Amino acid sequence: xxxxxxxxxxxxxxxxxxxxxxxxxxxxxxxxxxxxxxxxxxxxxxxxxxxxxxxxxxxxxxxxxxxxxxxxxxxxxxxxxxxxxxxxxxxxxxxxxxxxxxxxxxxxxxxxxxxxxxxxxxxxxxxxxxxxxxxxxxxxxxxxxxxxxxxxxxxxxxxxxxxxxxxxxxxxxxxxxxxxxxxxxxxxxxxxxxxxxxxxxxxxxxxxxxxxxxxxxxxxxxxxxxxxxxxxxxxxxxxxxxxxxxxxxxxxxxxxxxxxxxxxxxxxxxxxxxxxxxxxxxxxxxxxxxxxxxxxxxxxxxxxxxxxxxxxxxxxxxxxxxxxxxxxxxxxxxxxxxxxxxxxxxxxxxxxxxxxxxxxxxxxxxxxxxxxxxxxxxxxxxxxxxxxxxxxxxxxxxxxxxxxxxxxxxxxxxxxxxxxxxxxxxxxxxxxxxxxxxxxxxxxxxxxxxxxxxxxxxxxxxxxxxxxxxxxxxxxxxxxxxxxxxxxxxxxxxxxxxxxxxxxxxxxxxxxxxxxxxxxxxxxxxxxxxxxxxxxxxxxxxxxxxxxxxxxxxxxxxxxxxxxxxxxxxxxxxxx
Numbered sequence: 186x187x188x189x190x191x192x193x194x195x196x197x198x199x200x201x202x203x204x205x206x207x208x209x210x211x212x213x214x215x216x217x218x219x220x221x222x223x224x225x226x227x228x229x230x231x232x233x234x235x236x237x238x239x240x241x242x243x244x245x246x247x248x249x250x251x252x253x254x255x256x257x258x259x260x261x262x263x264x265x266x267x268x269x270x271x272x273x274x275x276x277x278x279x280x281x282x283x284x285x286x287x288x289x290x291x292x293x294x295x296x297x298x299x300x301x302x303x304x305x306x307x308x309x310x311x312x313x314x315x316x317x318x319x320x321x322x323x324x325x326x327x328x329x330x331x332x333x334x335x336x337x338x339x340x341x342x343x344x345x346x347x348x349x350x351x352x353x354x355x356x357x358x359x360x361x362x363x364x365x366x367x368x369x370x371x372x373x374x375x376x377x378x379x380x381x382x383x384x385x386x387x388x389x390x391x392x393x394x395x396x397x398x399x400x401x402x403x404x405x406x407x408x409x410x411x412x413x414x415x416x417x418x419x420x421x422x423x424x425x426x427x428x429x430x431x432x433x434x435x436x437x438x439x440x441x442x443x444x445x446x447x448x449x450x451x452x453x454x455x456x457x458x459x460x461x462x463x464x465x466x467x468x469x470x471x472x473x474x475x476x477x478x479x480x481x482x483x484x485x486x487x488x489x490x491x492x493x494x495x496x497x498x499x500x501x502x503x504x505x506x507x508x509x510x511x512x513x514x515x516x517x518x519x520x521x522x523x524x525x526x527x528x529x530x531x532x533x534x535x536x537x538x539x540x541x542x543x544x545x546x547x548x549x550x551x552x553x554x555x556x557x558x559x560x561x562x563x564x565x566x567x568x569x570x571x572x573x574x575x576x577x578x579x580x581x582x583x584x585x586x587x588x589x590x591x592x593x594x595x596x597x598x599x600x601x602x603x604x605x606x607x608x609x610x611x612x613x614x615x616x617x618x619x620x621x622x623x624x625x626x627x628x629x630x631x632x633x634x635x636x637x638x639x640x641x642x643x644x645x646x647x648x649x650x651x652x653x654x655x656x657x658x659x660x661x662x663x664x665x666x667x668x669x670x671x672x673x674x675x676x677x678x679x680x681x682x683x684x685x686x687x688x689x690x691x692x693x694x695x696x697x698x699x700x701x702x703x704x705x706x707x708x709x710x711x712x713x714x715x716x717x718x719x720x721x722x723x724x725x726x727x728x729x730x731x732x733x734x735x736x737x738x739x740x741x742x743x744x745x746x747x748x749x750x751x752x753x754x755x756x757x758x759x760x761x
Contacts, residue, residue, distance in 0.1 A: 211292040216480035219288040236302040245367025248348035249323035278377035282319040285343025290383025293486040309498035323348025338479030357460035386472035390557040392538035398435035398470035403573040424492035446568030522575035523676040582758035617758035618647040
């Protein structure tokens with residue numbers, strides 16, 4: 186008996202020593218500091234070496250020159266995601282440090298995986314947890330105590346911009362960064378059922394520690410959207426309530442204060458949860474509140490990840506079925522909306538715990554300034570506008586064809602596991618071709634781009650000569666939604682909107698006026714129908730009638746001498 190007791194005590198002592206060895210920097214500094222990039226990776230290397238349930242691997246590069254890591258916790262030591270799916274595991278993918286000045290998830294994830302490995306917490310047998318330890322490495326390396334001036338801790342952290350000074354939470358579709366290219370590889374490798382992207386929120390002051398942004402349920406659509414709205418989100422709220430946290434939707438308020446309510450955030454595909462929606466994953470962006478102490482924020486993030494694990498485990502089969510149905514349905518779906526508008530006639534009432542706002546003279550300017558009186562807290566029902574209506578419908582083609590010269594686009598499609606075929610020989614095809622009739626461009630750059638909006642197109646049948654090696658993209662695949670929202674030019678986050686096709690918007694071929702005067706006249710004589718159109722244009726437009734240049738250009742644009750590729754969108758639709 187004494188020997189057993191001694192052995193037990195020795196085992197406990199070893200366990201305590203191991204736990205002590207694995208104390209994180211956050212814990213050692215009493216929640217005052219967060220890890221550097223290297224400290225984070227070194228910590229996971231220790232976990233990977235010590236525990237057979239944990240594996241860390243490098244997947245792709247980043248703009249900072251360091252690899253992107255994926256850490257997986259799998260109870261049975263199986264880290265092959267194809268094998269795990271066959272074992273009916275639900276996969277949760279967690280992304281941390283997309284904005285390194287918001288490090289709550291970085292520290293919370295380190296502790297959660299350690300606690301799971303030590304047996305302090307239990308991961309349900311039907312769950313596999315995959316974690317990107319620190320996504321924005323370049324921003325993390327650029328540390329300072331002065332970023333995010335409004336935030337209550339930690340003492341020092343990284344900057345929002347990555348090594349290219351990109352905001353990576355605007356880069357999921359355009360993928361200007363190596364980080365985003367690597368993330369896409371991780372995403373398709375894991376094919377997560379649930380995606381969590383940990384953040385810290387700016388904005389108004391209120392009592393809630395944690396807010397939650399979900400894949401917008403109308404935009405997610407179908408049975409998955411209904412489940413998100415009616416079961417998943419409320420279920421997580423209930424689980425967090427049991428842990429002592431009152432969740433509230435991400436405070437996307439309009440006006441100076443949130444008292445009058447707000448519209449649910451529109452998570453376009455440029456954002457993480459909008460991107461994952463395109464591939465039928467339940468996406469969430471937790472946002473702790475910047476003015477809460479760092480230890481409170483990290484604890485809330487830890488608790489929320491536990492809630493996601495619990496809900497996903499409890500509803501494993503339903504989540505699996507819903508995703509499988511959505512993946513199957515999108516293959517045969519014939520009509521797709523490309524836009525969603527908030528319905529301001531519909532709202533739900535949600536409990537909100539705020540502080541009374543007021544105004545007082547600014548000590549800097551002497552003019553009125555906003556403040557929140559924390560001695561005057563309140564709880565009231567506010568309006569939450571969380572219904573969006575579909576708009577801008579398009580009919581799905583049988584296939585798209587993209588000439589191989591547009592490799593920047595086809596490379597992204599390949600990175601997103603889009604199924605494509607190369608034409609085996611030169612081929613002439615009758616296709617639907619868009620012509621860009623109008624668009625507006627931003628006056629200032631946004632994330633390296635001058636985004637196009639208000640795109641208007643016309644469509645007509647064209648006979649196009651395609652070359653051997655051009656890409657034929659059949660529209661009977663799980664990536665259909667990703668394809669229509671990136672390749673259809675009028676979609677808000679299309680590749681056209683992000684300037685991938687700007688070369689077609691500039692005319693390349695011109696003429697010498699004195700030469701084309703004769704060429705154009707010969708063409709007019711042979712085509713009296715164009716002569717008639719010219720006369721009608723002169724009769725109806727006085728300025729046109731007085732401009733020799735405009736009339737000559739009219740003839741040029743309506744002749745075969747005018748370049749066909751100008752404003753012709755180089756993604757062609759096959760309709761059968």
